[in-house]
Amino acid sequence: MGIDRRTFMGSVAGGMAALGVAGRAKAQTAGPARPFRLATEEAFATPEMIEGWRGIAAGVSASADLAQWRTFLDGGFPSRTSILGKLLDIGDGRIADMDAHGVDMQLLSLTSPGVQVFNADQAVAIARDANDRLAEAVARHPTRFAGLVAIAPQAPEEAAREIERGMTRLGLNGVIVNSHTRGEYLDEEKFWPILEAAEAHDAPIYIHPRAFEDADTGPYAPYELSGARWGFAAETGLHGMRLLMSGVLERFPRLKIVLGHAGEGIPYWLYRIDYTWEAFTRSGVEQSALTMKPSDYFRRNFRITTSGMNDPQVLDFCIERLGPENVLWAIDYPFQRAADAVAFMDSAPVDDEVRRKVYATNAAELFGIDIAERTT
């Protein structure tokens, strides 16, 4: 740990209103020792992206996850309190929601499936605009927001340049990829410029779920299985497994991948993943690109968050399995209730040092967010 950490530590976020945050924290809890709460999978949208989605969702060939979005997208101008209204607000309304639940800071990311449903030119333009808007929001509220660079994997070289722009000129904190892009995954060689740029700029890539391409017609179609209930984890867990087993972490050894939802199931399976790797390589069934056990890469290159999994037993399992440095807190605002996520993490059966790590300091270190002045 530590040798491959970012040295640049959030200079954009300098000059933060330390007193204001600390005062609010005291007002909401019994004492000054409340941990700083930095939520790491918090969604926003831009008007341009939503307009683009509306056009696609109205068609017969909408992707499965845009079809799921129809209920959100219909109904004209969104109200302030609707999901869509909350997504479009990266200012005072969002901060009021954060204050209501004692959330100190959100790491913002363009909501799934992002620009990955558009053609390449449109995707590049909307991602670039979203990053400009995000950087403006962070500049206005540097103590409350940080953000991930949106990219268009459809155009890998453009995406690599946007990572550079986002991490240097815009001062953002990592990259968001909403899982597959038209059925293709980041381990494929065409996407390596993205991985290379992310590693070069110490930009962790957060792989956020979306639905499988055939989610509305295939075996995940019934009983609401295609989304948050099951299919999201199946699809994004597969994405993580492809990155883990492909050997790209040999080629880009300092790359950091972040998976939400308690690691999309992978921590549960590490024994079997290691077992098959050892058995297949020993027997010659597999010519693996890995030089150490898959679980070693998982601990070295992956971080997981608690988004959507306010489950103390799973948290305990993951901390024991991965170490307390590798687990980050998240809400998944506005899709999940901040009150649930805060109550879960406040009461989780861990010691105070681990609670501070999971609540904020792990994320601050990983994403290069300077919260030091606000945690004491």
Place this chain on the structure above:
Amino acid sequence: MGIDRRTFMGSVAGGMAALGVAGRAKAQTAGPARPFRLATEEAFATPEMIEGWRGIAAGVSASADLAQWRTFLDGGFPSRTSILGKLLDIGDGRIADMDAHGVDMQLLSLTSPGVQVFNADQAVAIARDANDRLAEAVARHPTRFAGLVAIAPQAPEEAAREIERGMTRLGLNGVIVNSHTRGEYLDEEKFWPILEAAEAHDAPIYIHPRAFEDADTGPYAPYELSGARWGFAAETGLHGMRLLMSGVLERFPRLKIVLGHAGEGIPYWLYRIDYTWEAFTRSGVEQSALTMKPSDYFRRNFRITTSGMNDPQVLDFCIERLGPENVLWAIDYPFQRAADAVAFMDSAPVDDEVRRKVYATNAAELFGIDIAERTT
């Protein structure tokens, strides 16, 4: 617990050689208190099925999992020590392997993908023959073998009759289904005669993994992800989720479903499964057929086994989450090493009562296998 247990307790297995087993047990461990070891996901094959597979595997349109079998199927007559040789042996050779590792009893099932790759007529005939062979093996070695009824879901009414024949005339102990049948799942109404017969005869249905239909061309294709490493659990976990969320457990409330591989991941996700059920039903997004939380059905109607997951931390997680009554031991002979599974369960950090439950008594009760005379 207990109200829906089978009352018929393995009369076929009467007259067992209690002394012989107890003597062997003593020879292998320090004292007489060694728990009885009943392995519950143990595979066999019949010559007719293997011949049928060879014909299909040679074709260009082989199912993904038969394509994986090519390495096993090639090479002419199998040696006694090959995987294929071990699968075809349900007599002395298998018992010698069991004795070598102190395995008292195997619950046998026709290996995946079973007859589910054949046309209906061929599938019905090969399943029926396999059940006759299995019953003969159990009759010859009633203290060492029990078995599950193979069925052809392609012919649901025939399958229901075969469940009746297997559970009554043949004295077998449950049903094996190798997950999807040509992309269709047991929650679909066409398969309800199978669920009805299983419930009526107190026959737990063991859902064993196989590969997704598109596993060799779709996103699971690279890095050996389609099989035991990842895709098996993804496919079979989905099967379990369809049964869990569809409402068939309202219609067949005494039905028991058994999932291997630590429940194919479902125990890890119960918080999120319950959360989405509550949120979607409350908001009107979902008209669910369930009348209680998904996790309540999971604890009532599902049992899980440790096959392929010799992981003490996962065992501990599952026992805490599901209760010690709901977890069964398995090896997955001959695909996994018996020595690993025995060493894992011998040393698992549970108390002696729980160890006995997981090692044998839970399975004996669930499948109606009388081991009482041999556990003391």
